[in-house]
Amino acid sequence: MRLTNTLSGRVDPLDISRGEVGIYVCGVTPYDVAHVGHAMSLTIYDVLVRYLRWPGNPHGGLRVTFVSNYTDVDDKLIQRGHELERDPLELASANIDAWEREQQALGLLAPDVRPRVTCEIPGIIATIEAIVAAGAAYATPAGDVYFRVRAKPDYGKLSHRNIEDLRSGTRGEPGEGKEFPLDFALWKAAKPGEPAWPSPWGPGRPGWHIECTTMAQRYLGTTFDIHGGGVDLIFPHHENEIAQAEAAADGQTFARLWMHNGMVQRDGEKMSKSVGNVVTVEAALDRWTPDAIRLFVLNSQYRSPNNLTDEAMAAATRGVERLATALAQAPAGAPTGVNPEPYRARFVQAMEDDLATPQALAALFDLARAINRARDAGERVAEAQIALRELAGVLGLSLAESRAEELARLDAGAISRLASQLDVACSGKDAAQTVDALLERRQTARAERDYALADRIREALTGLGVIVEDTAEGPRWSVRRD
RNA sequence: GGCCACGUAGCCAAGUGGUAAGGCAGGGGUCUGCAAAACCCUUAUGCGCGGGUUCGAUUCCCGCCGUGGCCUCCA
Numbered sequence: 239m240r241l242t243n244t245l246s247g248r249v250d251p252l253d254i255s256r257g258e259v260g261i262y263v264c265g266v267t268p269y270d271v272a273h274v275g276h277a278m279s280l281t282i283y284d285v286l287v288r289y290l291r292w293p294g295n296p297h298g299g300l301r302v303t304f305v306s307n308y309t310d311v312d313d314k315l316i317q318r319g320h321e322l323e324r325d326p327l328e329l330a331s332a333n334i335d336a337w338e339r340e341q342q343a344l345g346l347l348a349p350d351v352r353p354r355v356t357c358e359i360p361g362i363i364a365t366i367e368a369i370v371a372a373g374a375a376y377a378t379p380a381g382d383v384y385f386r387v388r389a390k391p392d393y394g395k396l397s398h399r400n401i402e403d404l405r406s407g408t409r410g411e412p413g414e415g416k417e418f419p420l421d422f423a424l425w426k427a428a429k430p431g432e433p434a435w436p437s438p439w440g441p442g443r444p445g446w447h448i449e450c451t452t453m454a455q456r457y458l459g460t461t462f463d464i465h466g467g468g469v470d471l472i473f474p475h476h477e478n479e480i481a482q483a484e485a486a487a488d489g490q491t492f493a494r495l496w497m498h499n500g501m502v503q504r505d506g507e508k509m510s511k512s513v514g515n516v517v518t519v520e521a522a523l524d525r526w527t528p529d530a531i532r533l534f535v536l537n538s539q540y541r542s543p544n545n546l547t548d549e550a551m552a553a554a555t556r557g558v559e560r561l562a563t564a565l566a567q568a569p570a571g572a573p574t575g576v577n578p579e580p581y582r583a584r585f586v587q588a589m590e591d592d593l594a595t596p597q598a599l600a601a602l603f604d605l606a607r608a609i610n611r612a613r614d615a616g617e618r619v620a621e622a623q624i625a626l627r628e629l630a631g632v633l634g635l636s637l638a639e640s641r642a643e644e645l646a647r648l649d650a651g652a653i654s655r656l657a658s659q660l661d662v663a664c665s666g667k668d669a670a671q672t673v674d675a676l677l678e679r680r681q682t683a684r685a686e687r688d689y690a691l692a693d694r695i696r697e698a699l700t701g702l703g704v705i706v707e708d709t710a711e712g713p714r715w716s717v718r719r720d
Numbered sequence: 721g722g723c724c725a726c727g728u729a730g731c732c733a734a735g736u737g738g739u740a741a742g743g744c745a746g747g748g749g750u751c752u753g754c755a756a757a758a759c760c761c762u763u764a765u766g767c768g769c770g771g772g773u774u775c776g777a778u779u780c781c782c783g784c785c786g787u788g789g790c791c792u793c794c795a
Contacts, residue, residue: 266795279795314793397790399723404791446793468795469725475794499795500725501788508788537743538733543726543788550732553744560743563757596734600742610758614751689753696755707756714757 239290239590241464242541244472244496245396249592253463253494258301259290260458262493264450264467264475265352267309268333269318272519274531274546275468275502275509276337277344280306281532282499282540282593283466284346285633289589292632296586305457306349307450308334310356311433311443327356327433340519345528345634351457355449358456359435362444365452365486366424366437374485378415381427381440387420390481396496397473422478424448447478454493455483465493469541472498500543509546517546529635530555536595536633557603561630562637564606565623566714568613575618578625581605585629595633602629645670647717652702660695673704677713680706 243250252259263283266276283304293299310330319326334354341348355362366383369375374389387393387401394400404420423445428434434441454462460483467476476496483492501508504515522531534554538544581601588597605626609619630637650669657664657672662679664672676695683691696706703718 264795267793273795275795277795282795312793397724399791403723466795469789470794473790474792501795503788506787510794533743534732541725542733545732547731549730549744553732555744557743559757566757594734596743597741600734603742607759611760614759684753687753693754700756705756708752709757 239295240592241495241497242592244476244498245493247398250495254297254300257297258303259464260303260462261287261305261464261466262450262454262458262462263304263306263349263465264471265306265308266333266337267312267314268330268337269312269315271333272337272340273509274517274519274522277340277346277519277522277531278502278535278544279466279468279499280341280346281344281535281634283497285536285595286464286466286497286593287347288632288634289593294582294586294628294632296590303351303458304347304349305351305353305454307453308352308354309446309449310334310354312355312446316432330356337519340523343523343528344519344531345636347634353453353457355444355453356433358449358453359444361456362448362452363425363437365448365455365482366444368486369424369482372485372488374481375424376417377425377439380415381425381442382415382423383425383439383445384416384421385424385478385482385485386417387422387481388418390485393420393481394477396477396480399473422447422474424482447475448482450475451479451482451486451492454479455487460487461491462493464495464497466497466499469498469500472496497540499540500538503543503545505547506545526551526555527558529558529637532634533557533599536599539596540593558635558637561602561606561626561635564609565627565637568609568619568623570618570620572617575620576605576608576612576622578605578622581608581622582625582629585632589632598629598633602626602633605629644717647703648673649702653704656698656702673699673715677706677715681713 239252239254240249241252242248261283263280266272283306287302287304289295290300290302308330311327315326315330319329322329366375369385370377370383373386375383375385377383394404401420425437425439425442425448426445427440427442433443435443454465465476465479480492484490503509504517507513507515509516530551531554534546534551535544537554537557581604584601585598588594588601605622609622609626612619612622627637648669650672653669653672653676654664657676660676660679662672662675664675676699680692680695683689683695699706699715705716705718707714
């Protein structure tokens with residue numbers, strides 16, 4: 239598999255010679271609820287992990303250790319806690335709980351490890367001590383510890399800048415005991431009332447970047463395979479992670495490959511609080527299905543910005559239905575049928591080539607069309623349907639929800655009332671049986687050519703979210719997803 | 721202001737130095753009592769604008785315009 243590597247600036251092969259892959263993805267700083275940008279980012283790495291683990295990939299499935307953190311103590315969190323008059327650590331914890339419920343609803347795999355900064359303080363202090371010992375950091379009288387950027391001549395190699403360019407862009411930051419404007423905090427001395435932990439430099443908390451260095455190396459080793467996150471993290475966050483890790487480990491490589499996903503835009507504009515167009519995960523789940531959100535994300539290349547519009551989401555919603563429809567019951571047919579192998583090969587080829595999910599999806603849509611066509615012709619499609627479900631599963635698309643989940647959306651009371659209006663026997667205990675009874679009544683009406691009644695029943699059911707389709711085998715119904 | 725991406729049909733979005741995947745929407749048709757779903761056909765002679773290189777550019781180069789990212793917190 240080849241992936242675009244920000245560090246090298248090329249599309250590099252992923253080294254799978256060890257048979258296992260370690261992946262670290264920067265998670266959120268939980269000072270607020272999660273938005274669709276967070277969902278997009280995790281969805282991309284979720285698909286990468288699913289694909290690498292998939293037995294159908296050319297390597298037969300790899301062992302993957304997936305780590306994604308929570309930065310549950312930092313300046314922003316403290317500020318927000320102050321505004322809301324809440325304890326910042328408690329605020330972080332509450333936002334993490336909500337976000338984890340949303341991740342589950344979005345069908346995101348739980349990372350193998352979800353470390354939190356507040357549980358990793360001793361390790362972070364040890365990393366800082368190693369950096370200080372290596373001469374790449376210094377403590378100030380105030381109790382802060384700064385990374386000495388000029389001790390790292392290749393600083394800037396990830397974001398492809400050099401120290402001089404960066405310095406010229408710096409707007410006169412106050413000294414605070416820094417030797418050099420670009421030096422950044424590894425440890426921040428606590429002001430009164432701020433969360434603090436004891437350290438060799440006095441009470442304080444970790445700086446922003448050090449936690450990821452420490453947690454990634456603790457769970458994945460000094461050197462690991464893939465480090466991911468949004469493009470907005472390249473500088474300074476990831477640049478600084480590299481600087482810290484290499485300083486602490488005598489120049490040993492930190493992550494071999496750096497992946498960065500593009501940002502979500504809303505109607506062509508940046509999504510931000512100041513514009514007032516932030517779509518929270520909660521709002522998105524309220525409006526669109528998890529599969530539709532996922533299809534929207536995967537329909538564009540992960541590195542490109544992705545424009546969230548109502549029309550695009552409607553298209554994604556219909557697209558999911560199209561794929562799901564291809565999985566619908568087919569009559570057992572003749573021995574001829576659809577061979578899914580060419581589609582599977584296209585899918586794999588696309589995924590191997592820098593996680594080209596748009597092209598992988600195109601293969602799935604083509605397979606769906608082939609299935610529908612063959613089914614219309616009365617051919618066997620079972621193998622192809624199994625393949626479609628499997629490949630969709632690699633992308634994390636569930637497609638077919640369970641019958642129980644579908645039936646749970648039925649408005650049993652309204653259906654019961656409809657049955658009594660039409661004088662149809664209602665078992666009173668099972669809405670699905672009542673729907674069946676209503677459709678039997680409609681079939682009778684159709685047989686008697688009483689189409690007015692037949693249409694009335696169908697329209698009434700449609701109004702209740704029950705979609706009726708007449709097929710050669712009789713009527714089929716499903717519950718609309720809103 | 722500096723650095724870096726991107727700009728493809730009504731919408732979302734792939735892609736390539738030799739003539740534009742896929743999805744949605746639209747139009748026509750098949751099927752159906754009518755629908756729905758599905759299937760078939762169709763929808764950019766054109767890939768922001770202007771130059772240049774080339775036998776040939778949407779794909780390479782230059783300029784301009786627009787959007788976005790980073791330079792300060794951000795998936």
